[in-house]
Amino acid sequence: MDMTGISDGDFERYRRLIYDESGIHFTALNRAILESRLKERLREREGETALSYFEKLRSDKGELRDFLDSITTNLTRFFRNQAHFDALEKFVIPALIDVKKNEGNYHIKIWSAGCATGEEPYTIAMLLAGLLSPPWNFSIIASDLSLQCLMKAKEGFYADAHMSGVPETTLRKYFDRAEGGWKIHRDIMAKVRFDYHNLKNDPGFNNIDIVFCRNVLIYFDEAAQRAVIERFWNAMAKKSFLFIGHSESLFGMRTNFTFVKTPFATLYKKWV
Numbered sequence: 201m202d203m204t205g206i207s208d209g210d211f212e213r214y215r216r217l218i219y220d221e222s223g224i225h226f227t228a229l230n231r232a233i234l235e236s237r238l239k240e241r242l243r244e245r246e247g248e249t250a251l252s253y254f255e256k257l258r259s260d261k262g263e264l265r266d267f268l269d270s271i272t273t274n275l276t277r278f279f280r281n282q283a284h285f286d287a288l289e290k291f292v293i294p295a296l297i298d299v300k301k302n303e304g305n306y307h308i309k310i311w312s313a314g315c316a317t318g319e320e321p322y323t324i325a326m327l328l329a330g331l332l333s334p335p336w337n338f339s340i341i342a343s344d345l346s347l348q349c350l351m352k353a354k355e356g357f358y359a360d361a362h363m364s365g366v367p368e369t370t371l372r373k374y375f376d377r378a379e380g381g382w383k384i385h386r387d388i389m390a391k392v393r394f395d396y397h398n399l400k401n402d403p404g405f406n407n408i409d410i411v412f413c414r415n416v417l418i419y420f421d422e423a424a425q426r427a428v429i430e431r432f433w434n435a436m437a438k439k440s441f442l443f444i445g446h447s448e449s450l451f452g453m454r455t456n457f458t459f460v461k462t463p464f465a466t467l468y469k470k471w472v
């Protein structure tokens with residue numbers, strides 16, 4: 201125990217609260233991350249102990265939301281794992297066009313779940329804007345439980361240091377130069393709706409054609425992963441696709457999704 205006093209009992213209490221409220225699973229292996237973020241919050245709140253702050257979190261929903269925000273890991277980048285975007289362009293979109301044109305439905309609905317600061321949904325929007333033409337159209341819902349990330353995402357401004365991986369042609373076509381960075385074009389921004397959503401809860405979405413939930417499930421334990429995957433299933437259209445992170449897998453999990461191996465990347469489909 202040190203000056204801020206994070207005892208084993210405190211760790212257990214916080215670990216359980218975080219899990220119950222978000223599905224994010226801290227273990228002895230990543231205890232140091234939780235401790236350092238909690239200590240930082242206690243330092244900012246003079247006089248608060250681990251125990252008194254815990255009581256505050258239980259009675260103050262706003263504080264709890266901010267606290268959960270502070271313990272999330274929001275690392276992301278444009279065109280993260282290019283193989284997924286190749287599979288999207290060359291496999292998923294052609295398959296959906298085939299299915300949906302028979303239904304006379306020309307709108308593709310995408311959900312980027314755990315979108316962090318927006319690079320993932322904007323990458324998808326830039327890709328699809330170059331790929332689809334009328335009568336085809338698309339819209340993206342991008343959600344996260346970090347309000348700070350969502351605010352940043354809504355600005356659509358990215359500092360130079362965050363632009364690595366964006367091809368020169370994409371930069372010219374979909375960004376404007378701004379001081380110290382780049383601003384996404386309005387028509388691309390208009391394709392993405394950012395929403396606060398905790399994956400612990402039912403999203404209330406339906407008929408989603410493509411879900412991206414990459415590098416989010418790794419923070420959950422198996423029970424929480426299973427619950428989220430089932431929520432995706434319920435929110436998705438009868439013929440639809442799911443991308444998870446390349447280090448994540450549904451292997452060994454009882455689910456109705458079918459594993460799909462494309463020449464570009466592996467993914468999952470709902471095909472009923």
Ligand SMILES: C[S@@+](CC[C@H](N)C(=O)[O-])C[C@H]1O[C@@H](n2cnc3c(N)ncnc32)[C@H](O)[C@@H]1O
Nearest residue numbers: 222272275276314316344345346398399414415
């Ligand atoms: C590492 S980022 C991944 C961003 C992006 N999907 C990517 O692959 O680059 C993980 C994101 O998941 C979000 N997250 C974690 N638990 C969540 C939950 N229960 N509900 C919604 N978002 C959550 C975090 O706030 C964080 O922004």
